[in-house]
Amino acid sequence: MDTYTTIIAVASIVTSGITIGIGVIGPAIGEGRSVATALSSMAQQPDSSATITRTLFVGLAMIESLAIYCFVVSMILIFANPFWSRALT
Template sequence: MSDISWFTIFSTISAVLGVAIGMMFPAMAMGRAISQALDSLARQPEAEKSIMRTLFIGLAMIESLAIYVLVIVLIILFRNPLLEYLINR
């Protein structure tokens, strides 16, 4: 196999692992945040507005991490700067 073939295979494998790991942890964090919010709502129902507002802001921040992972993986797959270096070598 040529160097480009190996590079493409390793880039694809690293992209798949990056998506798997990069999406797993934000998903676990979202589940924990929702679980804690429901627990705190059960303890203090009068603080519902404050808890829900904080929950939605936190979920948006967690989701942005997953989106950043997706963008980086797409860059690795479709516009990898190291591939140009390998071709021009």
Template sequence: MDMQSIIGMVSIITAGFTIAIGSIAPALGEGKALSQALMAIAQQPDETPAITRTLFVGLAMVESTAIYCFVVALILIFANPFWNFAIGG
């Protein structure tokens, strides 16, 4: 097996693990935040606009972690910095 095949194989496996692990925690966090927000709205319906606004900002912050993992996976697959090492070496 040559160096390019090894780097390609490791890059694809690492990208898969990055997406898998990087999407589990944000999904759990979003579910927990949503359940707590619904509980808060059920207890105090007058505060719904404030709770909803805060929920959306929090969900955007949590979702950014998954987006960063997706970007890292795309870099590993399409713009891998180790390809130059394999081609040049």
């Protein structure tokens, strides 16, 4: 290890954690809101259960994808970091 690789390693570690840490706040609140509304809608209109469930799952998938973006960037920075690879060579 030399100074340059250490700095890149530290930047990668800190960024990977912050990215996923901040990145799940929004999706978590969004999904919580969606699930909550789905439940109250089901209680209000039990006959529409099937449609509501289907739409809910599509919506959750869309919102989950936002968190996945952050997780992907976080994983890339830890396990497939091109700057780190370069620094090691």
